[in-house]
Amino acid sequence: MRLLIIGGSDAGIMAGLRARQLDPNTDVTLVVADQYPNYSICGIPYHVSGDVPDWHDLAHRTRADLEAAGLALRLGTRATSIDAAAHVITVTTSDGNQDTIGYDRLVVATGAGPAATGITGLTGPDALGPADGVYQLHSIDQMHAVQHTLATRHPRRAVIIGAGYIGLEMAEALTQRDLDVTLLQRGPEVLSTLDTDLAALVHDELVHHGVHVHTNTTVRSIQRGEHGPVVISDGPAGAQEIRTDLVIAVIGVRPNTSLLTSAGATIGPGAAIAVDDQMRTGLPDIYAAGDGVTTKHRLLGNTWLPLGTTAHKQGRIAGENAIGGNATFAGILGTQVVKVFNLVAARTGLRETEAHSADLPARSVTATPDDHKAYYPGSHPITIRLTGHPITGQLLGGQLVGTYGTEIAKRSDVLATAIFTGLTIPQLSDLDLSYTPPLAAPWDAVQATAQHWQYSSENDVS
Secondary structure, eight states: OEEEEEOOSHHHHHHHHHHHHHOTTOEEEEEOSSSOTTBOGGGHHHHHHTSSOOGGGGBSSOHHHHHHTTEEEETTOEEEEEETTTTEEEEEOTTSOEEEEEOSEEEEOOOEEEOOTTOBTTBSTTOOOGGGTEEEOOSHHHHHHHHHHHHHTOOOEEEEEOOSHHHHHHHHHHHHTTOEEEEEOSSSSSOTTSOHHHHHHHHHHHHHTTOEEEOSOEEEEEEEOSSSEEEEEEETTEEEEEEOSEEEEOOOEEEOOHHHHHTTOOBOGGGOBOOOTTOBOSSTTEEEOSTTBOEEETTTEEEOOOOHHHHHHHHHHHHHHHTTOOOOOOOBOOOEEEEETTEEEEEEEOOHHHHHHTTOOOEEEEEOOBSSOTTSTTOOBOEEEEEEOTTTOBEEEEEEEEETTSOHHHHHHHHHHHHHTTOBHHHHTTSOOOOOTTTOOSSOHHHHHHHHHHHHHHTTOO
16 A cells, blocks of 8 residues: 655654554655654754754654655655545655655645744745844754854844743753843743743743843834844833844744645644544545644643644554554643753643633642652752642643752643543542652652642632
């Protein structure tokens, strides 16, 4: 069987590897628009910072690894259309020529691209680009361009537009490169995936390390200045112009759907391609996975939540089913974690406001237990917020902020597992979690917070 995959990032690669794992006789070809199959976009800030000196190390697998696994790679080849009835795609090769490729089954994993709506100078025929010191950081090529600018122009100042995960990580990376960094965020606080009071802890960490943070600030345009780009924005103090040497725009992504919508696929939440739990698009013999498609949230139902972990899972499901399997996507909880200088922030499931928006009753408690026994040197408090159903006690979500090294990700994963399996908050106390004084307490920090939730519930206080 001929399995054709469009896209060479997480979902596409996982689809191909899974198909070959289950049936080594399957002919698997990947059409990849660039020259970087299976590279970690999430790792870009760590190469820019110098923590990962060799950019080749950002590859999850080398090209040789992929080919040894039986994947045929057509790099520098962009898919331009799908003829679903004829089971053929049209592509444009790196030399500008057109070609057609037939398939028996097709997996589309075209991901998502940068969103720049509303900012003059980022899109359109007169858009500024790397030659002007302006970058939409979403690809390995853009990473190379940033590194080239840092090495040849020696910029002193940088403006980052967007305080999501990549924006925060780039603020740290450029600060480590001795740039004076200004971070502009449209919302009321950085890291909008957390409650604002918890995100304020991340804000404080950025300021502590010299980052100039401007919240409630809307960027209107980026213009060419005499000595570099000029960022025009509206904020609490009114309009402002920031003259800088370097602009990094990381203001979110939108799903790449044109290939499939032109072929007749249906759009779902977030304007992403609608797929079922087996990653079927509804078009004959066409599956889709990754950042360009909808996903099942275990508490919310169908939604769009682009995450690398989700892309890996969906790609594996698509690859298995494309060769005749019957795998089902179990769903996600939106579990995420980020390191910002010496702080780590994580969340899983729903915040209280998100639960209420979904018509789910919810209440939250917050505690600050130590990460391990205080008598052992180096203990630090962790801020933990648990959200649960006020009647049944079902755990709905968790948010954690703490010092790097306090096992924030591990504890977030405990909560994600508990939500995934339907545990109540009181049942967290029953979990048999590990203990030794340098690492934890007999009641782990998440269990101490759970007991606080139970106490406040029993005494009707919050």
